[in-house]
Amino acid sequence: MVDFNTQLVSALETVLPTYYEMALTSEAKVPCISYMETNNYSVTEILGATIGYSRITY
Secondary structure (H helix, E strand, C coil): CCCHHHHHHHHHHCCCCEEEHHHCCCCCCCCCEEECCCEEEECHHHCCCCCCCEEEEC
16 A cells, blocks of 8 residues: 655745644644545455555545
8 A cells, every 4th residue: 555645745934834733722823724635445346456546635
């Protein structure tokens, strides 16, 4: 499994400080980016021979 979340956060951190939405507090530096995963499900119709796929929405 590839942890796409760490790749996403690393890329966003190059632009602005990035925080998970549910852990965001008033002490966060602003401006900032907040993110939250809204959907993560397996895609059964496009299974590969050795790897499964997911559709992740932020």
